[in-house]
Amino acid sequence: MQEQTITTVKTDLDNQIQQKIDLKTKPLGALGTLEQIAFKVCQIQETLSPQLKQPSILVCAGDHGITHEKISPFPQEVTFQMVMNFLGGGAAINVFCRQHNINLLVADTGVNYDFEPSEQLLDLKVRKGTRNFAVEPAMTMEECQTAMNNGAAIIEKLHQAGTNIVGFGEMGIGNTTAATALLCKYADYSPYEASGAGTGLDSQGIQHKASVIEKALNLHAKISDPKEILACFGGYEIATICGAILKAAELKMVILSDGFIATSALIAAHAINPNVTDYCLFAHESNEQGHKLMLEHLKAEPILHLGLRLGEGTGSAIAFPIVQSAVNFMNEMSSFEDAGVSNV
Structure with missing residues (x-):
């Protein structure tokens, strides 16, 4: 009744x-x-x-052990170098957040680097990078839960401070491979149809990436629990965003879902609690191969089609003024x- x-x-x-x-x-x-x-x-x-009150975007950075499989043309050091760029205000996400008066938070969730303490950088580091999931699970269940709890805690603080709309961005060399593996596992796609160029792979590189993911999926084929899947194939930044999404939905905040990596965190959150998409607006459709498949899996309609595939939460920042116009x-x-x- x-x-x-x-x-x-x-x-x-x-x-x-x-x-x-x-x-x-x-x-x-x-x-x-x-x-x-x-x-x-x-x-x-x-x-x-x-x-729409105090719009915020949380950018989470983390490194990935899967880079040992040579799935990225960029070295792992680019992760910490880009975090420094965020802190210096020079990245695309900084530009768009300044333009639209969006509060930007940057978090180290698992970068393989020792940052100097900074008021600008949230220290949520669980470990210096995940393990190589082509060999073993990327995270332990405890590490994954810690990252998820860290994301939830940040959202709790933002909500208490008055934020009611939040977006998520990420940085992490190798994280398109992690996101693709999560897509394949949660939504039952082949890595050969889901794998894309990431930071700039050629066709041969994409095939290699798909073969690495296929090997990992076969290795961990028996894993079926949603959180175990996240721990096995995800990254600390993805798990942190997943926990943040779950908490934001619980608090009835508007969630601006971004591109490929951030949406992999949403797919994980959706597998844990299917109601989270009731609180989501989908900022854009990324040019990354698997993002269209993710949106189809979630039955989502993106606001923008701009050919973006940068990450960082840039799509959410660009879409925010459109949401503001609607309100x-x-x-x-x-x-x-x-x-x-x-x-x-």
């Missing part, structure tokens, strides 16, 4: 949201995807007057009655 009441209340709210959208001074559906975004944000916040029209655009315009 209680479940039936909750369903009825939700249906009533959905009807009210749609009515408010439809009675704005425009033809039905004329604002296209903006109307869908406004509807979703209203649903998440359970209101007809949504607000603004919902709150500020006149209805036919308010404007004295005939509605035929």
Whole structure:
């Protein structure tokens, strides 16, 4: 009986949201995807007057033992060098967060480097890089849970400080291989259809990457528990984002899902709790091979198609002002009655 009441209340709210959208001074559906975004944000916040408060993006960095299999044209040192670039304000994510007044947080979740203590860098390091999952699980279950708990704790703090919309970015040489393996395991795709160029592999490199993933999938074929899969094939940055997504959904925050790596964390979170996608807006469709497959698996419609495949949370930062426009029209655009315009 209680479940039936909750369903009825939700249906009533959905009807009210749609009515408010439809009675704005425009033809039905004329604002296209903006109307869908406004509807979703209203649903998440359970209101007809949504607000986006203190938008934040958490960028998590971690290294991967799978790089020992020569699956990336870039050396592992690029991970810590890019973290330094984030801290210096020179990366793409810094540019877009400044442009749109988004709070940017950078976390070391497992970089193979000793950073000097810094107020700008969250120290969430679990270990200096994962293990090589072509040989053994990337993380122990305890390490994976620690990373997930770290992500949840950051979201808890952001929520307490007033943030109600959050996006996630990442940095980690080798993490497209980890993300591809997670996609294959969670969604039952072949590594040969899911593997892409990552940081710039040629066709031969992509084939090698797929063969490494295939070997690892065969090695760990008996693993089926969602958290065990994450620990086996994921990275510390992916596990941290997964825990953060689960907590953000629990707190009914709007989640701006980014590209390939961040969506692999979402697929893991979805396997643990399928309701998390009720709180997600999908910023864009990455140009990375497997991201389209991820979106299909999650039955998700991306806001943007810009050919991006950078990561860092850049797609979420670029999509944020579109979400803001959707909320603004919902709150500020006149209805036919308010404007004295005939509605035929």
